[in-house]
Amino acid sequence: MLIIHFKRITSEWILLLFIQAVLSAEIPSSVKSQSMVSPYNYENVSAWGNLFPTCMGQQQSPIALNKDTIFYTERTPLRWIGYDNQPTEMTLGNNGHTVKLIGKWKNGNVPYISGGPLLDDYVFGQIHFHWGPNDTYGAEHTMHGFTFPLEMHMVHYKRPYGSIGNALKHVDGLAVVGILFTITNQTVVTTLDPVTDYLTYVSKPHTVSNIAPFRLSILGGIYSPMAFMSYSGSLTTPPCNEVVIWIVPIYAWPATSKQLSQLRSLQLQTHTRYNNRPLQPLNGRHVYFYKT
Numbered sequence: 001m002l003i004i005h006f007k008r009i010t011s012e013w014i015l016l017l018f019i020q021a022v023l024s025a026e027i028p029s030s031v032k033s034q035s036m037v038s039p040y041n042y043e044n045v046s047a048w049g050n051l052f053p054t055c056m057g058q059q060q061s062p063i064a065l066n067k068d069t070i071f072y073t074e075r076t077p078l079r080w081i082g083y084d085n086q087p088t089e090m091t092l093g094n095n096g097h098t099v100k101l102i103g104k105w106k107n108g109n110v111p112y113i114s115g116g117p118l119l120d121d122y123v124f125g126q127i128h129f130h131w132g133p134n135d136t137y138g139a140e141h142t143m144h145g146f147t148f149p150l151e152m153h154m155v156h157y158k159r160p161y162g163s164i165g166n167a168l169k170h171v172d173g174l175a176v177v178g179i180l181f182t183i184t185n186q187t188v189v190t191t192l193d194p195v196t197d198y199l200t201y202v203s204k205p206h207t208v209s210n211i212a213p214f215r216l217s218i219l220g221g222i223y224s225p226m227a228f229m230s231y232s233g234s235l236t237t238p239p240c241n242e243v244v245i246w247i248v249p250i251y252a253w254p255a256t257s258k259q260l261s262q263l264r265s266l267q268l269q270t271h272t273r274y275n276n277r278p279l280q281p282l283n284g285r286h287v288y289f290y291k292t
């Protein structure tokens with residue numbers, strides 16, 4: 001595991017947001033009408049609430065995670081169960097907004113998490129990624145004011161709800177582990193290779209490819225002693241359901257600049273090279289710090 005290599009939120013970042021806002025205001029009308037056909041895009045995130053009112057709710061994600069505003073807590077450790085189980089099938093898909101990994105396991109072998117802030121088992125559903133236009137930022141959450149280039153969302157649903165779709169109707173429906181990545185100088189890193197090796201097969205929106213099934217523990221880091229932040233929030237994409245128990249480890253995992261550029265080379269529905277939602281207000285919510 002790598003110690004986080006912090007990068008400060010810079011005025012460039014704020015400038016970039018401003019430029020994005022200006023650009024989106026100047027899109028020719030023909031392009032605008034095309035983008036309105038798609039349910040949402042990242043060029044005009046402030047408009048999400050027009051079609052999806054929950055996106056203007058009071059418990060939205062992502063947020064800035066800061067040590068100044070956290071509550072320390074001593075609960076049971078977060079436990080990862082079945083992440084060494086070999087899946088029978090795995091597919092990678094480009095849904096036009098991100099690249100998504102799903103798997104199939106024999107009955108009873110589906111990985112799940114438990115403990116920490118969770119009051120029940122949360123079963124693995126899918127993994128997807130959020131990235132930015134360059135290696136400076138792209139992760140959705142920030143940590144102590146630092147930005148990261150990539151965030152991996154490991155989406156789990158509460159076991160009694162049976163599926164992600166059904167869990168979206170319940171305030172405690174989902175537990176999403178948001179792994180932050182930092183760029184490593186090493187030229188060979190295997191953590192994300194089982195995913196990035198296949199990105200060229202799903203370069204176009206709405207394409208799906210079978211990939212060689214691999215144990216999720218290969219992604220690395222999940223069994224290490226884990227300190228993390230947790231809070232109640234939402235999906236970071238429309239319809240922004242406020243049903244997510246967020247778990248964000250404070251240590252970043254390594255990725256290479258090449259892997260980031262492979263992700264950016266994916267064609268998304270809205271032709272952007274990024275898919276990260278800006279920070280949302282905390283609105284008085286508590287953020288808890290767990291160290292196990």
Ligand SMILES: [Zn+2]
Nearest residue numbers: 128130153236
């Ligand atoms: Zn996500």
